[in-house]
Amino acid sequence: NAKQAGGDTLRFFDPATQEQLQRRARLEADLRQALPRGELLLHYQPQVRDDGKLVGAEALVRWEHPTRGMISPGDFIPLAEENRLILPIGAWVLEAACRQLAAWAADPVMADLTLSVNVSSQQFREGGLAEKVLAILTRTGARPERLKLEVTESLFVRDRDDARETMLSLKEHGVTFALDDFGTGYSSLSYLKRLPLDQLKIDQSFVFDLLEDEASAAIVASTIALSESLQLQVIAEGVETEAQRAWLMAHGCRFFQGYLFSRPVPVEDLEAAIHAT
Ligand code: C2E
Ligand code: MG
Ligand code: MG
Numbered sequence: 001n002a003k004q005a006g007g008d009t010l011r012f013f014d015p016a017t018q019e020q021l022q023r024r025a026r027l028e029a030d031l032r033q034a035l036p037r038g039e040l041l042l043h044y045q046p047q048v049r050d051d052g053k054l055v056g057a058e059a060l061v062r063w064e065h066p067t068r069g070m071i072s073p074g075d076f077i078p079l080a081e082e083n084r085l086i087l088p089i090g091a092w093v094l095e096a097a098c099r100q101l102a103a104w105a106a107d108p109v110m111a112d113l114t115l116s117v118n119v120s121s122q123q124f125r126e127g128g129l130a131e132k133v134l135a136i137l138t139r140t141g142a143r144p145e146r147l148k149l150e151v152t153e154s155l156f157v158r159d160r161d162d163a164r165e166t167m168l169s170l171k172e173h174g175v176t177f178a179l180d181d182f183g184t185g186y187s188s189l190s191y192l193k194r195l196p197l198d199q200l201k202i203d204q205s206f207v208f209d210l211l212e213d214e215a216s217a218a219i220v221a222s223t224i225a226l227s228e229s230l231q232l233q234v235i236a237e238g239v240e241t242e243a244q245r246a247w248l249m250a251h252g253c254r255f256f257q258g259y260l261f262s263r264p265v266p267v268e269d270l271e272a273a274i275h276a277t
């Protein structure tokens, strides 16, 4: 009807929306150039065991934009997932992470670290992911046992069998898998029975209000118990306070990642911190 049409027209010409669309289009054009211009880099966030030992790190991509400064992945990964730029970006991340792993192998203090790398569901759907990862491992000389791929529940909503096949081929070579942001997706728990996962990552949204919110506390305690029954390692992300760490430890969680230990940092900072301990 006329009133509705008028509303749509108004919304279409809404200057704020127009501006948003333009900003987005500019960002997208810039993002296309980011890889060829070498503007992407990785930061590393430590993963710590309950005895305080640093056992691994998560590689987190950053975009050093020529005029806007450092842009965090939350502001460009969703965009990249919409326009398939995530495929070349994801491939670059894997290669850069494996190059880093190979470099660490020569340093006795770094050689035992596991490196976790986020992989988008689209990288699985594109096909050939196992072959691509194996080629990168060969090319860089990184040890597969040191590489952990972080996947999200969105991977298991569709194409579950394909994802399983890919994971199994990589696991044959020693690559491990973590389920990131556990509990925030829309998929059922039944995939936990069939997928070759090694680790569950408790999402930071539950860790955040663990001590104030009974529901979050219950979800975290259940996730830890579930991991134990399924013989999966469990790691809590977003641990910011000693009180949260103590609660998690008391409930059986032995691995942590969060600002309490360190923010994501450039590789030199991570290496310096480990050599200092
Ligand atoms: P994620 O994989 O769940 O990574 C954890 C995010 O939580 C990181 O944000 C990290 O900086 C942040 N974080 C860690 N500890 C704390 C804490 O104690 N408190 C708080 N408030 N936050 C904490 P970041 O680096 O901005 O990354 C955001 C998301 O972007 C990641 O979430 C991941 O989903 C995505 N992402 C990052 N790098 C890549 C990548 O290379 N490929 C893909 N596909 N996605 C990526
Ligand atoms: Mg992650
Ligand atoms: Mg996460």
Ligand code: MG
Pocket (backbone or CB within 6 Å): 181, 203, 204
């Ligand atoms: Mg998250």
